[in-house]
Amino acid sequence: MRPTTSDPHQPDVTICICTCRRPDGLERLLHDLAAIDWDGPLEVVVIDNDAEREGIAVCEALANGYRWPLRWAFEPRRGISHARNHSIRLALTSNPDFIATLDDDEWPSRQWLRALLQVQKATDADIVGGPVLPAFPQHSPPWVEQAQICYGANQKVADGGPCRLHASGNFIARTRCFDALAPECFPSEFAHSGGEDDVFFRRLHAMGFRQHWSTQAIVWESVPDSRLSLAWVRDRMILKGNIQIRMFRVQNPGLRHETVRWAKTMALLGTGATQYIAGLFHTPTRIRAWLNLWRARGKLQAHFGRTLTRPDT
Numbered sequence: 607m608r609p610t611t612s613d614p615h616q617p618d619v620t621i622c623i624c625t626c627r628r629p630d631g632l633e634r635l636l637h638d639l640a641a642i643d644w645d646g647p648l649e650v651v652v653i654d655n656d657a658e659r660e661g662i663a664v665c666e667a668l669a670n671g672y673r674w675p676l677r678w679a680f681e682p683r684r685g686i687s688h689a690r691n692h693s694i695r696l697a698l699t700s701n702p703d704f705i706a707t708l709d710d711d712e713w714p715s716r717q718w719l720r721a722l723l724q725v726q727k728a729t730d731a732d733i734v735g736g737p738v739l740p741a742f743p744q745h746s747p748p749w750v751e752q753a754q755i756c757y758g759a760n761q762k763v764a765d766g767g768p769c770r771l772h773a774s775g776n777f778i779a780r781t782r783c784f785d786a787l788a789p790e791c792f793p794s795e796f797a798h799s800g801g802e803d804d805v806f807f808r809r810l811h812a813m814g815f816r817q818h819w820s821t822q823a824i825v826w827e828s829v830p831d832s833r834l835s836l837a838w839v840r841d842r843m844i845l846k847g848n849i850q851i852r853m854f855r856v857q858n859p860g861l862r863h864e865t866v867r868w869a870k871t872m873a874l875l876g877t878g879a880t881q882y883i884a885g886l887f888h889t890p891t892r893i894r895a896w897l898n899l900w901r902a903r904g905k906l907q908a909h910f911g912r913t914l915t916r917p918d919t
Contacts, residue, residue, distance in 0.1 A: 618703045619703065623636075623651065636668055706779075736825060739825070771817050812857075845904055850904075854867055
């Protein structure tokens with residue numbers, strides 16, 4: 607049931623959250639969602655993807671008196687694709703106008719939802735995404751921000767401008783976008799590696815659904831100490847390269863496309879090597895070299911048939 611005090615002239619929104627072993631992050635996210643500037647009908651759906659069900663315990667503790675209707679469920683199959691698909695199926699049972707998603711290590715600004723929908727209304731977009739800004743610990747080394755690995759690909763897109771989204775940590779979409787890809791909006795072959803959301807947006811783009819950007823729909827993401835090491839960045843970039851080749855194979859199969867992908871991987875290796883030489887006395891250039899070389903390594907592994915997974919799966 608939606609709150610009877612909602613403004614009926616506002617669109618009906620369901621916010622989907624997938625959680626796994628982050629009860630503190632989920633609690634902070636739900637707390638900040640309760641404070642957003644929104645007076646329309648809204649519901650929150652939480653899917654817990656861990657057998658300990660700590661996320662469900664958080665929902666049960668907050669549900670009584672929570673500002674928005676709050677529903678939750680457990681997804682027994684481990685993997686982010688399964689959790690995301692479960693959240694969408696549950697959200698669709700309420701027949702909302704829009705479905706938005708957030709991650710359990712994020713928290714939105716007060717104007718987040720209103721900013722997304724303002725761009726949607728102004729552009730008649732099917733999907734609108736916004737920035738996810740990293741919240742680094744105060745003791746973070748300088749190279750962490752220089753690497754910019756925690757920033758999205760649409761940083762330079764103007765407010766309201768067209769774009770192609772890559773990640774599902776901050777977006778809203780018309781319900782018909784999910785209907786078009788049902789029953790598996792997020793492909794299960796990426797459940798243990800990530801990249802399922804990039805495939806999701808690529809498929810929608812190919813189907814003609816328009817994607818736009820809201821610079822004001824800001825969400826912050828907590829960057830834990832475990833990500834403040836070169837080892838984590840290395841593993842992340844290798845995984846990213848591996849996922850990219852697998853995604854491109856899904857989108858463009860065949861020998862001709864694979865030959866082009868090989869050529870691009872070799873070019874990336876060459877770029878990384880050149881940057882490394884040029885960056886011997888310039889730290890930012892040397893960092894970019896390592897990022898490109900690590901990403902090329904992940905691509906090579908995918909070319910040879912190796913599928914990498916995230917360490918937390």
